[in-house]
Amino acid sequence: MHYFDNAATTKPYAEAMHTFNKVNEEYYFNTASIHKAGRDSAKLLEASRKQILQVFGLPHYQCVFTSGATESNNIALQGMLRRKKRFGRTILVSELEHPSVINILDHHQKEGFKVKFIRTTEAGRVDVDHLKSLLDEDVILVTVMAVNNIIGSVQPVEEIREALTDYPKVHFHVDATQAVGKVRFNYDGVDSVSISAHKFHGVKGAGALMLKEIKAAEPIHYGGGHEFDIRSGTVNLPAVTAMAKALRLSVEGMSNDKERLKDFNRMIREEMEALRSITIQPSGVPHIINLSFTGAKGEVVVNALSEKNVMVSTTSACASKRATSNETLTAMGVDKEVIDGSIRISMSKDTTHRDVKMLIRSLKEVYEEIGDVLK
Amino acid sequence: MKYDHILIRYGEMTLKSRNRKMFVSALRKRLNRALDGMDVHIKTTRDRGYIDLLDADAYQVIEKLKHISGILSVSPVVKIEKSEEAMKETALQFAEDFGTGRTFKIEVKRSDKTFHLETFDIQDMLGGHVLKNTDHLSVNVRKPDHTITAEVRQDAVYMYHDTVQCLGGLPLGTGGKGLLMLSGGIDSPVAGLDVMRKGVEIEAVHFHSPPYTSPEATEKVKKLVDIMSERTGYDIKLHIVPFTELQTTLYDRIPDNLSMTSTRRVMLKIAEKLAGATGAEAVINGENLGQVASQTLTSMHAINEVTNMPVLRPLLTLEKNEIVNMAKQFGTYETSILPYEDCCTIFKPKSPKTKPSLEKVRKFEERVDFGPLIEKALSGIETYTQNSEEAEEFGELL
Numbered sequence: 222m223h224y225f226d227n228a229a230t231t232k233p234y235a236e237a238m239h240t241f242n243k244v245n246e247e248y249y250f251n252t253a254s255i256h257k258a259g260r261d262s263a264k265l266l267e268a269s270r271k272q273i274l275q276v277f278g279l280p281h282y283q284c285v286f287t288s289g290a291t292e293s294n295n296i297a298l299q300g301m302l303r304r305k306k307r308f309g310r311t312i313l314v315s316e317l318e319h320p321s322v323i324n325i326l327d328h329h330q331k332e333g334f335k336v337k338f339i340r341t342t343e344a345g346r347v348d349v350d351h352l353k354s355l356l357d358e359d360v361i362l363v364t365v366m367a368v369n370n371i372i373g374s375v376q377p378v379e380e381i382r383e384a385l386t387d388y389p390k391v392h393f394h395v396d397a398t399q400a401v402g403k404v405r406f407n408y409d410g411v412d413s414v415s416i417s418a419h420k421f422h423g424v425k426g427a428g429a430l431m432l433k434e435i436k437a438a439e440p441i442h443y444g445g446g447h448e449f450d451i452r453s454g455t456v457n458l459p460a461v462t463a464m465a466k467a468l469r470l471s472v473e474g475m476s477n478d479k480e481r482l483k484d485f486n487r488m489i490r491e492e493m494e495a496l497r498s499i500t501i502q503p504s505g506v507p508h509i510i511n512l513s514f515t516g517a518k519g520e521v522v523v524n525a526l527s528e529k530n531v532m533v534s535t536t537s538a539c540a541s542k543r544a545t546s547n548e549t550l551t552a553m554g555v556d557k558e559v560i561d562g563s564i565r566i567s568m569s570k571d572t573t574h575r576d577v578k579m580l581i582r583s584l585k586e587v588y589e590e591i592g593d594v595l596k
Numbered sequence: 597m598k599y600d601h602i603l604i605r606y607g608e609m610t611l612k613s614r615n616r617k618m619f620v621s622a623l624r625k626r627l628n629r630a631l632d633g634m635d636v637h638i639k640t641t642r643d644r645g646y647i648d649l650l651d652a653d654a655y656q657v658i659e660k661l662k663h664i665s666g667i668l669s670v671s672p673v674v675k676i677e678k679s680e681e682a683m684k685e686t687a688l689q690f691a692e693d694f695g696t697g698r699t700f701k702i703e704v705k706r707s708d709k710t711f712h713l714e715t716f717d718i719q720d721m722l723g724g725h726v727l728k729n730t731d732h733l734s735v736n737v738r739k740p741d742h743t744i745t746a747e748v749r750q751d752a753v754y755m756y757h758d759t760v761q762c763l764g765g766l767p768l769g770t771g772g773k774g775l776l777m778l779s780g781g782i783d784s785p786v787a788g789l790d791v792m793r794k795g796v797e798i799e800a801v802h803f804h805s806p807p808y809t810s811p812e813a814t815e816k817v818k819k820l821v822d823i824m825s826e827r828t829g830y831d832i833k834l835h836i837v838p839f840t841e842l843q844t845t846l847y848d849r850i851p852d853n854l855s856m857t858s859t860r861r862v863m864l865k866i867a868e869k870l871a872g873a874t875g876a877e878a879v880i881n882g883e884n885l886g887q888v889a890s891q892t893l894t895s896m897h898a899i900n901e902v903t904n905m906p907v908l909r910p911l912l913t914l915e916k917n918e919i920v921n922m923a924k925q926f927g928t929y930e931t932s933i934l935p936y937e938d939c940c941t942i943f944k945p946k947s948p949k950t951k952p953s954l955e956k957v958r959k960f961e962e963r964v965d966f967g968p969l970i971e972k973a974l975s976g977i978e979t980y981t982q983n984s985e986e987a988e989e990f991g992e993l994l
Contacts, residue, residue: 240993260811268990278656280826281927407653465994 223531223576223583228370228399228509228567234422234470237463241424244459252456253447262458269465273429276468279408283435285448286461289428290398291321293415296451297430298325300439301362301392301413302334308390309359311335315347315376316552317369322396323548326364339365341552344503345374353384362392367400371536371549371565372502373509375404382410392437402471402570403506412437416468418460422569423467427460471570478570482507485568485577492581496588498595500559502550508569511550514562514588516596522564522587529583533564558596597693599654599672603754604645604661607668607764616642622795623666623767630660630829658760663827665793666767671745671756678711678753683718683746684725686755690744691726691733699736700726705747718746763793768830771795774908775867775876778802778834780817780936783882783911785824785928786919790910791880792828799874800832801867803839808943813936818980823928825982833874837866838976842969847943849964856948857957860890860899866970868903870977878906884919885912889948898954 224232233241244265250258252266270284287293302312312326316338326336340351347365363385367378378395385391392412400406401421408414411433418427432438435449444453486507493499493512502511514522519535526533536547550560566580588595609619624640627647631638636657637648647657654672661670674689676682687702694700702722704715713721722744723735747754776788778800788798802817814836821834842862850858867879883891890899900907911919923929 243993255812257811260815265990265993268994272994407656409656409659462993469994 223579224571225531225533225566225568225576225580227569227572228373228420228565229534230419230425231422231569232571233419233424233463234467236470237423237467240466241459241463244462248458248462252458253445265462266456266458269462272465273468274431276472277408277414277431279414279431283432283449285430285432285435285438285451286456287428287430287448287452288426288457289419290319290396290415290417291428292452293417293428293430294319294321294394294396295325295441296438297394297413297415297432298322298362298364299329299441300451301394301437302329303439304437305361305390305392306334309361311337311357311359312362312364313337313339313352313355313360314363315339315365316341317345317347317371317374317376317549318364318366319370319396319398322364322366335359338552339363341549343553345369345372345505345549345553347376347381349377349380349384352381356384356388356391358390360388360391362394364394364396366396366398367406368397368404368506369549370399371509371547372505372511372553373399373507373567374503374505375400378406378408378411399506399509401468402475403508405472405475418464418467421467421471423464424460427457427464429464474570479507482568482572485572485574486510488577489566489581489584493584496585499588502553502555502563508567510566512564512566512584513555513559514564514591514595515556515559516594517562517591519562519564521591522562525587525590526564526583529586531580531583533566533580535564597672597674597689599674600649601673601675601754602647602649602654602657602661603671603673603756604640604647605668605670606644607666607762608766609666609770610643619666619767619770622769623664626664626666626768626829627661630664631657634660660829662760662762664767664829665763665765665795666770667762668764669759669761671759673754673756676753676755678708678748680713680721683722683753683755687722687726687744687746688729690742690755690757691730694733694742696732698732698741699734699739700742700744701735701737701740702726703743703745705745708748708750711748718748722746765793766795768792768795768828769797771797772878773797773799773874773876774878774880775871775874776800777863777867777879777881778817778820779882780813780820780932781882782923782929782932783884783887783919785820785882785932786922786926787880787882787908787910788832789824789827789926789928790922791908792824792830796878796880797830798832798880799876800834801837801870802834803837803863803866805840805843805943806838808840808843810936812934816931816934816936819931820928821980822982823926823931827926831981834980835870835874836978836980837870837973839863839973842966842973843943845964845966845969850960852945853947853949854952854957854960855943855945856890857895857898857952858961859943860895861902861957861961862966862970864899864907865902865966866973868905869970869974871905878908879903880908880910882911882919883909884914884916887916889950892950894951895949898952898957901954 248262250262252263274280274284330336340348342348394413395411396415398417398420414431416429419425438451440451446453447456498515500513547560620640627638635651639646674686676686702719704718706715744757774796776798778784804814821832825832846855846859
């Protein structure tokens with residue numbers, strides 16, 4: 222199988238799996254237990270927490286462990302909106318966000334919050350000038366993803382943080398899910414940052430919310446209060462420890478993979494760009510390419526490739542089974558036909574030269590097969 | 597603005613003359629350690645230091661420098677060649693970042709007296725260039741919103757506009773060593789950090805009385821040591837003294853209202869012996885005049901009587917809220933207020949004497965042979981340092 226859906230999820234590192242298994246065998250205890258076994262597990266939890274904050278260059282931040290970025294986003298945004306309601310009602314959000322952010326805000330709109338969308342440039346980046354023009358005294362939240370999940374565009378996180386320095390009331394949330402191990406940002410000064418382990422070769426079911434101030438967050442479900450009284454439920458220590466390990470390895474390995482992935486990106490572009498009816502969106506991170514078979518349906522291309530043992534996707538996996546159009550490409554002003562025919566190819570450190578050659582060959586075969594419908 | 601260097605201004609060590617070298621090299625060691633792993637090159641001279649930012653973010657580096665004692669302040673700077681054009685261009689780049697309607701001034705420090713322009717000419721040239729090429733700024737030399745400073749030195753011109761105040765004091769390792777009595781409360785970590793700011797290395801001692809005191813209380817003290825080590829870039833050793841036997845003996849044999857005084861006396865005796873063994877030349881504690889019964893002048897006199905070693909009390913005359921603010925600033929407060937019982941709170945007498953009679957204390961203590969118990973406690977000490985445990989235990993997992 223040739224796997225090109227790494228933006229949906231990745232294969233865990235062997236080292237992370239080793240950690241996961243070993244912790245399951247030797248530290249399966251409840252980190253909230255008072256006895257020695259529990260305390261030792263709690264120590265491991267704290268060591269993991271410290272390592273994660275250190276890798277992010279945020280040793281002075283707090284880190285709450287969650288089940289993944291969807292939960293992190295929910296805790297960050299819901300709790301924050303509840304706390305800040307009396308200071309203002311306006312929320313600024315990029316048009317590019319993931320459903321786990323958009324749907325929270327959709328829901329809050331019914332409760333009297335005003336959601337304003339920050340425009341997107343043609344390159345798929347948040348338009349910072351437009352953001353600045355939207356800022357006023359009523360704004361309490363700005364939320365932007367660090368790297369877009371559909372086309373891989375890198376967002377101006379640092380620039381936005383700078384633009385917000387004169388607005389201390391604003392909480393700045395960054396969904397960094399797709400950025401880990403791909404782009405090194407300086408997150409210092411951002412109020413909250415979400416990550417998800419399985420996007421950087423950790424195991425599924427673990428994520429984190431890093432907070433400048435712990436009191437910015439509030440629980441969204443209630444229980445024993447394990448994680449700072451913010452996230453209840455027995456902590457998934459094996460997955461969390463494996464996440465700490467995967468994070469360290471992906472950040473350490475970042476520069477090794479970058480050149481290789483850039484070459485792959487170039488290879489795919491060069492081979493495909495020449496073909497009529499093929500549109501390729503500008504790239505941000507080399508890992509992600511968004512490519513359209515104009516006139517065809519993206520889903521048809523995905524299925525055709527799948528039969529050739531090449532796995533790609535249409536849009537974000539979280540939304541790809543719904544028939545809604547692609548928000549990111551719509552926001553960029555891409556033609557509807559190009560959007561409908563778009564597929565996402567996403568690579569990782571595991572992608573090989575052979576994978577890429579097979580992908581290109583298969584793409585060309587599919588191109589021939591469905592040539593009649595292409596425009 | 598893209599900065600390429602950070603300028604480090606030294607603190608009190610600039611007052612030293614013949615032994616300055618020793619202070620600079622001590623600071624250098626701290627810098628090496630604090631910036632380990634960052635992509636920078638460090639250079640220290642007799643008067644100042646420079647960090648060459650190869651591929652590091654200026655303010656991320658400054659965040660680390662802020663907690664190193666011996667540094668008075670730092671500025672992110674741009675190093676440029678000694679030409680009029682380069683200076684004009686860079687000054688303009690700074691100015692372009694300033695907000696509309698702001699005022700600025702140019703400050704010049706011309707330590708290269710051979711430079712072909714005089715101080716005033718440089719000010720005039722740079723100020724004029726900025727005004728000519730921007731339309732959102734005006735000059736105010738008395739109370740400017742922004743000051744662009746150009747330092748003309750032998751090797752180059754250094755230009756900056758932001759100065760970040762740092763810790764001041766003296767480099768760690770230049771002031772000998774002290775032993776900090778660390779209870780786990782708010783005050784003692786602050787006392788330790790305050791003394792460290794003056795260049796004194798510390799080791800810490802904590803007394804625990806299991807099973808009366810919980811393991812969480814000890815963990816909390818370790819956490820405090822971690823925070824302090826992290827902040828100062830110095831691995832503080834924590835000596836944990838098993839105190840249960842002494843505690844119960846004191847409880848049984850000394851009258852309730854004097855037991856607190858005797859407990860402190862025994863602790864100080866142990867600290868003195870431990871200080872001798874670790875090379876510490878003073879004991880440090882977080883005592884604050886009049887805060888509790890053991891911290892009245894009479895109590896301090898009675899307790900202090902057991903040792904000749906200097907007992908440093910850096911928080912002696914501060915207000916409680918000042919101490920709390922310092923603890924918050926140092927990042928120890930949140931941990932200090934965790935509600936775990938320590939030995940002082942569990943065996944606390946109902947009404948301890950605020951004016952204990954030294955004579956009575958001596959009389960009761962004479963009836964008990966504490967010597968062997970103290971020796972036993974000393975031999976049972978366990979020593980902890982940050983990272984030592986987790987690195988060994990979890991190295992392979994993380």
